[in-house]
Amino acid sequence: MSKVISMFFSGTGTTKKVVTSIGKSISKELKKEYEIIDFTLPHVREDEVHIRKDEILIIGVPVYAGRVPNVLLDYLSKIKGEGALCVPIVLYGNRNFDDALVELSDICTGNGFSVIAAAGFIGEHSFSRILAKGRPDQKDMETVEEFSKDIVSKIKSSSFDMIDQIRGTRPYRKYYRPVNPQGDFVDIRRVKPLTNDKCNDCKICVDLCPMGSINYEDVSKFDSICIKCGACEKGCPEGAKYYSDEDYLRHKIELEIEFQARKEPELFL
Ligand SMILES: Cc1cc2nc3c(=O)[nH]c(=O)nc-3n(C[C@H](O)[C@H](O)[C@H](O)COP(=O)(O)O)c2cc1C
Ligand code: SF4
Numbered sequence: 567m568s569k570v571i572s573m574f575f576s577g578t579g580t581t582k583k584v585v586t587s588i589g590k591s592i593s594k595e596l597k598k599e600y601e602i603i604d605f606t607l608p609h610v611r612e613d614e615v616h617i618r619k620d621e622i623l624i625i626g627v628p629v630y631a632g633r634v635p636n637v638l639l640d641y642l643s644k645i646k647g648e649g650a651l652c653v654p655i656v657l658y659g660n661r662n663f664d665d666a667l668v669e670l671s672d673i674c675t676g677n678g679f680s681v682i683a684a685a686g687f688i689g690e691h692s693f694s695r696i697l698a699k700g701r702p703d704q705k706d707m708e709t710v711e712e713f714s715k716d717i718v719s720k721i722k723s724s725s726f727d728m729i730d731q732i733r734g735t736r737p738y739r740k741y742y743r744p745v746n747p748q749g750d751f752v753d754i755r756r757v758k759p760l761t762n763d764k765c766n767d768c769k770i771c772v773d774l775c776p777m778g779s780i781n782y783e784d785v786s787k788f789d790s791i792c793i794k795c796g797a798c799e800k801g802c803p804e805g806a807k808y809y810s811d812e813d814y815l816r817h818k819i820e821l822e823i824e825f826q827a828r829k830e831p832e833l834f835l
């Protein structure tokens with residue numbers, strides 16, 4: 567029997583919440599089996615994925631710097647579609663999704679999927695506990711339900727070729743970069759979270775890190791890069807992970823001030 571499959575990368579769980587909810591609703595309505603492929607952790611991203619023509623894929627990633635996270639591009643190119651129907655979803659932290667949704671949609675099309683709908687939803691910002699706090703919230707989840715119903719109607723009517731123009735620009739704009747008070751670009755790519763003395767060495771952060779970067783023997787050390795996904799900082803039960811980098815902290819506060827006004831999900835069908 568054909569399946570509905572939800573696939574996602576989700577450091578702090580907001581993408582997971584939306585993508586699994588859409589997948590579950592559609593599978594229930596269409597009385598199809600349901601499967602989840604969570605590719606947040608690095609070992610999952612080693613294998614190619616082949617989605618069959620009669621399966622339906624709901625795929626989601628968070629927006630990083632206005633684009634699809636570049637660390638995922640290799641893996642995303644290995645998800646093959648064979649003409650299967652697909653719904654790309656992005657979650658963003660109330661600033662903007664810029665070109666991330668057109669980029670994800672183009673990746674899916676390039677891999678042989680037929681994109682029948684797409685959406686940008688809002689999730690609590692990975693850097694912050696107050697920017698888009700608690701989102702996706704109940705109102706967002708009601709929109710998720712309506713969107714899922716609309717996708718089902720579209721599948722039942724077989725009118726797959728109509729999709730509104732997804733908001734975004736081609737060629738894609740450059741990765742969004744923060745600026746300092748003088749207006750010069752700052753580079754926060756090398757910034758990593760620190761560990762304070764509240765740490766009880768439980769190793770939870772080691773298991774959470776999507777880059778497999780936190781050293782098992784000494785959790786304050788790094789074996790590889792940090793993408794500042796928020797998984798260790800928000801997932802540490804002791805509140806032991808924190809940032810001290812001035813540029814990072816200034817950027818976080820700027821975002822919290824400048825993008826306070828609530829944004830709403832954007833649906834393309
Ligand atoms: C490195 C990085 C860059 C980000 N860039 C953006 C951005 O350009 N625009 C935006 O609105 N949110 C941005 N965010 C916030 C995330 O897109 C947002 O919090 C998302 O809901 C996180 O998804 P997750 O909970 O599935 O990890 C960024 C987050 C990180 C870690
Ligand atoms: S999750 Fe927190 S308390 Fe546990 S090892 Fe990591 S930093 Fe330490």
Ligand code: SF4
Nearest residue numbers: 775792793794795798
């Ligand atoms: S070390 Fe960096 S990449 Fe790993 S979980 Fe923490 S913020 Fe994410």
